[in-house]
Amino acid sequence: MMTNLFSVFDPSTNIMNLSLNWLSTFIGLLIIPSLYWILPSRHNIIWNNILLTLHKEFNTLLGTSGHKGSTLMFISLFSIILFNNFLGLFPYIFTSTSHLTMTLSLALPLWLSFMLYGWINHTQHMFAHLVPQGTPSALMPFMVCIETISNVIRPGTLAVRLTANMIAGHLLLTLLGNTGPNLMTSLVTILLVVQIALLVLEAAVAIIQSYVFAVLSTLYSSEVN
Template sequence: MMTNLFSVFDPSAIFNLSLNWLSALTFILVATPIFWTIPNKILILFNSALNKLHGEFKTLLGPEAFPGSSIMFIGLFFMVMVNNFLGLFPYIFTASSHLLFTLALSLPLWVSFMMFGWVNHTKHMFAHLVPQSTPGALMPFMVLIETISNVIRPGTLAVRLMANMVAGHLLMTLLGNQTALASNFILVGLIFTQILLLTLESAVAMIQAYVFAVLSTLYASEITSH
């Protein structure tokens, strides 16, 4: 039963090619506003969201961040959000529900932040391992705890996004499987519940993309702000 339930997240293959992974690149279609001669409502909404995110990420990164650093996190936000939304449509593969996709985003970011910090701001990175006003007897334990918390950051970032995507889709799949044996009265309730869950999942898709981008921005700000 559990194998059949989780099989909805399995990428199907045609001619030994997992073509549905190409859905992860669909975000490129919304990232080309220069090809529009006349701005439409979608483009205006896209530009307003881009400007809002740029101002917020720039504030989180701080004044010592490199110019244009927020553009990377804005692109990360839109990429994750588009993939989350695509998974809500029928017969479209949800790439963000797989650890392979989420870890491929979080791990390179974390490794690049750590390499940059330890090479350019070594003393600052050592100072982060021991919080201020820490008693001398607790310093070795705090170094161990802070090291573990830094090491597991890419894993928690990836698992958080994957788990939230899987949980909502599993619940919708479970309710959808009950429609075949349900009576008319129960069927109406199931459809209404599915609509509410779809609305909730739409909000979760946006929130999780925002959380993923904001946490990545905060991890970068810890390296650059000193």
């Protein structure tokens, strides 16, 4: 039962041993030409306002020490995660963000680049982060261990948080959907209402998780400057 349940996340669609599931990540390339219209549509105006709001927020988080243009990287990160999260809500489209292969590929290089930059250019500042201000001398060795562990697991927590949230909602929708054929006609209406409510919740989770991923990445970046 569990094997069949989790099989919906298997990247199994292929033609001549060429996996096609991951192509869902690049479907957005097909709609890019609409962005080059002379008169922007309402969709473009709304999206530009969202990006401007994110730019201001990330600038605030980075502070004065942040490099110019670095917000573009985090806005792009937010956009690609949001796009893939929403794609996964459509039937028969592979959810790439429900796999650690995708989420770790985003989180690990980002965190590693921050760490290398911080330890190479701001070594004393990085050492100071290992011992919070006001820590008693007797607790300093323990605090160094705790801070080091919490720093090392950051890419893992970023990746697992996004993956777990995507899997949990999709599994719940799948479980409820599989019970439909076995229910009485009167209960199917209730099931449809619950499914629609869960779909709205999943849409909110898709937005929130992409925002959380981008904001936490911005905070980790601000610590190494």
